[in-house]
Amino acid sequence: MKRGSPTRQRLTALGLLGIPLLSYPLVGLPGGTLADLPAIFLYLFGVWGGLIALAALVAERRGK
């Protein structure tokens, strides 16, 4: 049986990781503000941006 491509598997793993990170109840945790910015704003964009950065790293890695 042929294994799926490692790139695809890593990306899918990122996607699966994103589901709990970007849903309640975890999204409900960051309340209040951080340096005047709403913590939820920072959290959502931070996690989102982090996922995108990791995806870029995985997808654009040379050789695979």
Next chain:
Amino acid sequence: MLSGWFVVLLSVAYGGLLFAVARFGDARADAGRSIIGANVYALSLAVYCTSWTFFGSVGRATSGGLSFLTIYLGPTLMLLCVGVIVKMIRIAKAQRITSIADFIAARYGKSQLLAGLVTVIAVVGIVPYIALQLKAVAASLDVLFDRSGHAIQLWGVDSTLLVAAVLALFTILFGTRHLDATERHEGMVAAVAFESVVKLLAFVAVGVFVTWGIYDGFADLFRRAAAQPELLRLMQPDPSRAGAWAAMILLSALAIVFLPRQFQVMVVENVDESHLKRAVWLFPLYLLLINIFVLPVALGGLMHFAGQGANPDTFVLTLPLSQGAQALALLVFIGGLSAATGMVIVETIALSTMVCNDLAMPALLRSTWLQRQKRGDLSRLLIGIRRLAIVFILLLGYAYFKAAGEAYALVGIGLISFAAVAQFAPALFGGMYWKQGTRAGALAGLLAGFAVWLYTLLLPSFAKSGWIDSGFVEVGPFAIDWLRAQALFGLDGLDEISHCLWWSLLANLGAYLAVSLATVPDALEASQAERFVDVFRHAQRAPDVRLWRGNASLQELVELLERFLGPARTRQQLAAHARSRGRSDWRELAPDAEFVHFAEAELAAAIGSASARAMVSSVTREEDLGLEEVLDILDEASQVRAYSRELEAKQRALEAATGELRAANAQLRELDRMKDDFISTVTHELRTPLTSIRALSEMLHDDPRLELGERRRFLGIIVGEAERLTRLINQILDLARLESGRAEWTAVAVDVGAVVREAMAALEPLFREKGVRLSGEIAAGLPSVLADRDRLTQVVVNLLSNAVKFVPGGSGEVRVGVACSDGAVRVSVADNGPGLTADECVSVFEKFRQGGNTLTDKPQGTGLGLPISRQIVDYFGGKLWVESAPGAGATFIFTVPLREPDA
């Protein structure tokens, strides 16, 4: 206030620019240098961000805080499941899929019914979404000109209608440019990618303007907003909306694949699978960038227009205008226009393909009018239908916009469409990963989900617009409380979208699974299920031609292709197909399973798989394979068995070839051995006369006192041996020529009787010298034979001189007979010599085999005469043999066949 003419000019100029981009994209595609790279592909996916994003996100943020982000988080997560999308693209390419309706229909046995149902759901679900885009453009014009009620007119025509008309024109030009309907729309994709850049720049510009222009950066803006309790609420997570949050993520994750325009750009317009690697992060990054400023703009707008009742959907325009930043407002207007036009163009192309292939074509194919147009070229008709469908869909959108008007906020309409296309999920994902899913199951699931969607979402939205009585929403139909449209079975406390999503997916999935498990697929369904689910396994091989059996005519299939693709493209595709099968001319192709498969795939690309199937089966006589047989063919074990059978056959062929080679090798070795024997014999034969010549010459040389008489005798022997040597060499050369086939032959009519008489006359002195009686019995009136006269003489002379050698002097007797028997002239030379044993009768024809005892007697011949004679007679098609017994003389006989009459 902006000048109306300036705005019109700007819009026209922008349209012209878009036109140029699309034109450029098409020109490059025609030249074979596609501009659709990974970045363009990723940007074209951003057609997801419509005016609903551009204007509506801010509006949504003013009421729901950051919950608007779910619409963009879902697609991000979905895109990361890149394996699913790759599989979809792979299937679509293998099956020549043209739309999402085609995809679902092809999976479930190329069902026209299913294709039609998916098309209806898509059109009903999407038309409000198109209306939304028109409304957004109209609303932004209202804001620019500080008017209300979408009453702006140009030349007395409603400006929104004008926008719709221009969009229709653009869509027709770039969506149905080719007469053949199968090409990708590269110009359109390029234009959409360009628009994506424009709308992002415009939105970021207004975001920067609000954040740093009106306020003093993020921190300042958020700090001021936090001072107001109702705004602070928007900046905090709201766990009471956890259900809606999850529902929105799921809904948008489905929408990014199932919205017809997304399926179009992501799957149908995909040029290269590897582009996905870029899109998987670049598109989410785009979404992130276009959303960063949504909350700041929303909060800024709420604070700036506090108490003025401004429409939050137009904050992006009203905020710059309130600060006198008219240029920025224009840029935003263009950005909004980009968002709206991009969506409308792609969505309309996708829908028009579906309407044409899956609604219009099936109707046309059944109509008597088309039956009469048996020979006509339908490719123009096809394009015509598609153009009509574009106009029809945009008119529908315009009509909805005029009717629904202000009834709904932007955000509501978009989500209604999302929920409609989410109904495709069970049938499509099930079809990609579950072979058991059947057509009946897909139909049941879609119908159930669509019905629930209609009842819980679309009809209530009509009720809110006041078109129908809202009783069924508020108290339930016939006052049955648990049937209230937006609180089914008492499920309230959810927002209407989540409510619809959960109930419709439950009904959809439940019906799909239950009916699929309860029904048996037909043969075509089963084979399509296999091709979809195991696309990666099947892609490496040619289509399984065992899945089609029947009779087809090349001419009929080609005519069919010409009708729908047009003659030029048909020739082009036929030539390509012929090349792929190693033929130079497609007319040499047999109308076999592979050709039928090719024809159906080409048709599917033009009119969809369901209609293509119907058309192909109308001109071929197909055998129904039956489910059992199809399953057997598709069964992996049976495929392995088939391969091992093939392997066995190949192995047997290989063994046979090896056997032949071994035999050939043995023959070669034997020939080699014979050649060695021959050479050693020849050498031996040559040495014998040489030895005697040398011995006698030495004696003459060494002994000067030899008597003259003795000298004469020696010299006589030397001359005789030299002659024999010469003769021997001549005969060896002759034999070599005969055996190698290099001898020169003439073929003339020869009278065998005359040849024999001449030979007898020539050898007469020899016979007389030895005192041997020679007699001939030559039949009269013999027919002539076709032969080489000199060679024939050579054979007769050889036989006669052999005979005279072996008969005793004085009492010897040789009788020659010539007669005609069994279609051949028969020559016999009989002597009364010592005769031959049975072994000798065979061996005399071997080379260098002398008659008599070679050990005691001095050799009298070369031992090559008979082998040469046999070669000559063989060449004429006759036979040479000897009949003899020891002490009873020998009779050498040869035959030469007569010429066939008039041959």
